[in-house]
Structure formats: structure tokens, C-alpha cells
Amino acid sequence: MEQYINQLIEDLLNAKRVESEEIEEEKEFDIEAHFAEVDRYISGEGEEPLGEILGFEEVQFPPIEKLNNEQMQRVSEAFVECLFSWNITAEIPDEAPISLKYSLLVSTLKKQVYIQSSGFIRLEFCQYHVETCPFWNEFCQCKDFENDFDDMDSFEYKDGELPF
Secondary structure, eight states: OHHHHHHHHHHHHHTSOOOOHHHHHHOOOOHHHHHHHHHHHHHTTTOEEHHHHHTOOGGGSOOGGGOOHHHHHHHHHHHHHHHHHTTEEEEOOTTSOHHHHHHHHHHGGGSEEOOOSSSOEEEEOOOSOGGGOTTHHHHOSHHHHHHHHHHHHHOOOOTTOOOO
């Protein structure tokens, strides 16, 4: 299994997007192109499964039962590095166990994404609803979000006073 994990990590690192520094330096900001890209992003035009962009399928990633924590950690780190090169971040709490992080990262291969030339795409797994949170109650950030709203609801406004 170790040899397969090493090859998978190498493949993930080879799937990183590479842009020439020379091309990046020569690019000038084009406001019209930027707004056209924003329109395509908002409309969903040009979205495709992340797995197709990276050249991976979920079946290429061993199930968590076949891996130890160190192997899941190494694969997850390479996966995050690959995503970052494509201007994508995965929003997973640092405190979450590595098995959950690994599983969620692999699940991103099915997500539809639009690759932007600038800015970042955030892959979120939580819809800020405690009952459906994939981070379980222990690692859930939804509680904080809901508590903030509860605090806002209980705030009593006085003339000219803002809640922030």
C-alpha cells in the first residue's frame, strides 16, 4: 500500500496547475475580462467536476479503512497543495480528525467548479445547520454561527444604536 500512496501523492503533485512566471508578469488587469469571468462564474457556465480537471476519480483513493493516519495525512496535504495551485481552498476545521479531512477532500472530486484565472474558490462542506453538519457536533462551527445569530436576535436597539 505504501508504494501506491507514494505514487498517488506524486500524481497529485503532478496535477498542480503550472503557470509560467513570465506569463503572469506580462498579464495586465483587464476589467472587462474580469467581469466576463465573474458572469461565467455566477451563471455556472464552464463548471465541470473537479475530478475531471485534476484527472482523478474517487476510486483511485483508497478507503480510510485501508490507510493509517500518517498515510491519510500525507495524501491530504498533497491534495490541498494541488487544490491551492488551482486557486481552490477546502474549508475544513483544523481540529477535525484526519479520516474526516481525507474523506471530505476525496468527495470534492464530484463537486462542480469553475476555475478562475484570479481569486480563490472556497469549497465548503457545511451549510451552517447543526443537524446536517459533516463535522459532527465536536468540530462543528455552526454552533458559533447560530450563537451569533441568537445574540443578534436578542439585541435590543435604542435610537441611533447599531448592533455592531
